[in-house]
Amino acid sequence: MRISTVTMYEQSVNSMNRQQGEFMKVGQQIATGRRVVNPSDDPQAASRAVGVSQAKAVTQQFADARVSARNSLSQSESVLNSVSDAITSAKTLMVQAASDTLSDVDRQSVASELRGIYETLIGQANATDGNGRYLFGGFNDDAPPFQKNETTGAIEYQGDLNVREQRIDASRLLPVVDHGQTIFRHGPGGDATDLFQTMETALEALENPRGPDFRDDINSVMRELDNSLDNVLTVRASVGARLNELDVVDAVGGNRMLNYEQTLSDLVDLDYAEAISEYSLRQVGLQAAQKAFVDIKGLSLFDYLR
Known part of the structure; x- marks a missing residue:
């Protein structure tokens, strides 16, 4: 069988083009650091890599959500620490005010100091997250949750009873901010023995120390401040537990991300x-x-x- 010059020429060209194509393919792999540059390089590995990449993206979204949740919980914890310190200071002042050695003028001075703590508590109850959202108003986070009733002068809760939550993993929806009713009021239903009303009662007793119920009012205020402090500390402990849970979920998510990255590397990266x-x-x-x-x-x- 004769082989024509044209046939030899075509075979030579085809061989050169094939060799050049393979050479360029390996060069592209080295340049990108990937064994699978195009899906056609390894359709099965490319298909699996798409699924792993999607799972990795979802894992990263949860990681970002945990950062946001941690910020909210850390802000709440900081405010709650300040609130507990303020209540402790108020208790100290009430113990001082109950002393028989204090004159009426002295108690007026204590009342003035206590009023400053009261205003501080109102400010902490209306704290924002730095982006203009009020922390403790539930879903009503665009206005101060605690406002003074102009008719009665009482501080009233204007937020709702919803707890803001964040999905930090596929199976976990984490409460990230408690509403103000839970924090600043305590008892069944969250509407008995109000902290702000307790402060009002304390101020009224100190500003009118010769009233017949002065001692009873002071004792009642002390009990209510103890209850309020216990309540705030309970909420703060819950916030701390949720921050600890975030640490655990972060560790699990981090390991999962490493596994995805290793799998992707095994599928498409270059030796x-x-x-x-x-x-x-x-x-x-x-x-x-x-x-x-x-x-x-x-x-x-x-x-x-x-």
Whole structure:
């Protein structure tokens, strides 16, 4: 069977193009650091990599949500620490005011100091998250949750009873901010023995120390302040527990992310040592194909007649 010069020429061109294509493919893999540059390089690995990448993206979304949840809980914890300190200071002042050695003028002075603590508590109850959202108003976070009733002068809760939550993992919806009713009021239903009303009662007793119920009022205020402090400390402990839970979920999520990254690497990343070796081999093959093409291209009828 005769092989024509045209056939030899075409085979040489095809061999050179094939070698050049393989050489360029390995070069592209080395340049990108990926074994699977195009889905056609390894359809099965490419398909699995898509699924792993999607799972990794969801895991990252949960990680971002945990950052937001941690910020909210940390802000709440900071405010609650300040609230508990303020209540403790108020208790100290009430113990001082109950002393028989104090004059009416002295108690007026204590009342003035207590009023400053009262205003501080109102400010803490209306704390914001730094972005203009009120922390303790439930879903009604666009206005101060605690406002003074102009008719009665009492501080009233204007928020709702919803607890803001954040999904920190596929199976966990975490409460990130407690509403103000839970924090600043205590008892069944969250509406008995109000902290602000307790402060009002304390101020009224100190500003009118000669009233017949002065001692009873002071004792009642002390009990209510104890109850309020216990309540705030309970909420604060709950916030701390949720922050600890975030640490645990973060660790699990971090390990999951590492596993996804390793899986992706196994599926699509390049073994540089193997690739460089193949690159050198493809380069030699391409050079050989190019030389063969040049040799065939230079042949003529006279070469066959020699």
